[in-house]
Amino acid sequence: MIFSKIKVLRSHGKQYIPDLNDVTLTEEFRGRPVLTPTDDMSDVEAAATLCPTQALSVAPFTLDLGRCLFCGECALRAPKNIRFTNDYKLGSTSREALVVTPQTEKIEFHPENIRPEIPQLFSHALKLRQVSAGGDASVEMELNATGNVNFDFGRYGVEFTASPRHSDGVVITGPISKNMAEPLDICYKAIPDPKIVIVCGSEACSGGLFSESKAVDRSFIENNRVDLWLPGAPTHPMTFIDGVMNITGKKQR
């Protein structure tokens, strides 16, 4: 019995990422896109027609990461104009900053939008309550992964709680299904002030594929101030970690 455990331990070795500020994802990962206008924009036009969430626009030439599902199809249609990099630092305090233009060299975090109480109170410990409201389980699994043995975000004091009463904010995933609109609201109200709101995943940012669905109710987003927008389909654990480190003042992009 003990030998089988030693075996597992030995194979397991050391798994945690020593420095969460020094992570490079595989080249294949589709993160921040780079847009390059050309005289002939017909490829971009074709890509924009195909884009499943109207994230891509030709005039002006922009790509809205809050809508984008990172399928990469536009970059294949218009390789001269659109290229996805493996930059995972996609979060921002501003919804508008998620709209990539040809001038974008990084996603601006806009730290001036951070309410002063957030770094004051939460820089050492931030406990979050997660609410899935129509999320497809992939974003949820990535959020779970932030606390796993590899990422171990808990070492920075960021953890998920079982009760809203014990938390400092809410992380919303999914387009917000109508049937979850009320439970989400109740949960949010149960969190003591001051509290922060993080929307995680492009579906949560814009509704994604379900933005027009009758079964979705986005009023929570309209009625409440969102502190952090995190695109992705799903949001990579590193995107979440980077966003939360920035908003709590643990680092500056």
Next chain:
Amino acid sequence: MNYYITDNTSTQSIALKDIPEVEYAALYEDLSERLKQEQYHIAHYFARPEQSRLMFYLILLDDEKHQIMVARFAMEYYDDIALPSLTALHPAVHPFEREIAELYNVEFGAMPWKKPLRFDENRRCRTSTIDTYPFYSIEGDSLHEVNVGPIHAGIIEPGAFRFTCNGENVLHLEIALGYQHRGVEDEFVATDNRLRQTLLSESIAGDSAIAHSSAFAMAVERLSNNKTSQRLQAERTIALELERMAMHIADTGALSMDVGYQLGQVACEALRTVTINTTQAWCGNRFGKGLIRPAGSNKPLTSEKIEMIRKNVEEVGRRYAEVSDDIKSSPTLLSRFEQCGIVPRTEMHRIGGVGMAARASGLGRDLRTSHPFAAYSTKLNHESITQHDGDVMARLMMRCQEVSQSVEYIKQLLATIDTTEAVPAPNYEQTLAPEHFAFGLVEGWRGEICHIAITNEEGKIDTYKVKEPSLHNWLALALAVRGEGISDFPICNKSFNLSYCGHDL
């Protein structure tokens, strides 16, 4: 009774007019008899409006003859008659009849548990809402109820669980779902953009993105009479097995966590990371989104990627086997997992359980064997793994054995890939046969996934139906916890790991 008969290797769709239209009485008679035998089970049964009628479609699977049998019957839209309920005889039909009743107010005579299935936005009956779900309750001085959800304590999807307990023991659990309903089926129909439809299929259940998008691709390829190459089919099969590995390992970790077995938990977390990072290094997404596309692929394997995948799965397989050995040799773990959450084979059959959970109870539901598709029908000689005890341990051992089987399959299939053979780019423009019916039947890691697409006279998809294996297996979970201590609910739940969004659509 007359059925249209086909199988899962067919590359064609079915003209609607070729699907025999039968009388409900004949269908009722036929199903009453057939469903008694394990050989048959229903892949899907749904209704849709066609002019002034409501047309019901039935897809019945014959596991022994490997056949897919399709029939339909009609009801005048304003007919006020009650159809005798099949649920009363065969609880396996329950979720289907519940859905039809919810959406179209069809009266099923003598149907037990006539309750809304998912509080669909299109439901006819508007009197009930999700927060007034009619939970079953048992009166008694010694009983109490425990309500959990819709929001749960972890980072998971929502669903409402109501336990009726006698002391510590669960007498009854009822699960009310629908919180995740996003209108997936409607969104398929609302667009003509095939890429958008593909992405929808990937987001039906994110943990089964590869399986659901494969089912979609198969349905669309049948509608456009598209024969995919052996290579593409092998690559899809590799992706499916990678998804199975990743989720089985994740669930092993989750079960370990719930019994305080931290070593197993962290080892599995790390191994799942390696597995999904392998998928990411192949296609750019840890869940395989972007990998499966109709008629082609954007991410054909290269020789470097083949080597990378082979190396990684071998390593994961080796280390995971050590964890599984450790579980088997730890009495404290066995005492938690064994004889807990039992669903006997007869019950599994009665309720129509599918997939891995059914196989853990000895019921061999596995489309890879009964209705082989992709490389399972050509390159692999798949033999289903089954267990017999139907307890948490059996479901865990299913995972342990299936992971090593997946490792072998992936290695075998990687060896068959000839990277010089061209793989076409995906095709989002293909025209679909008008007034046709096509299915996609795929064994995902949870079990049987069934997608149905029906086109109108212009060749546009005007009905899209999705069935997630969880539709059947949620009831298995409810039965599993009966008589167990309520504190064993978490491990029972994790041993199934069912999908909320796949159920709620």
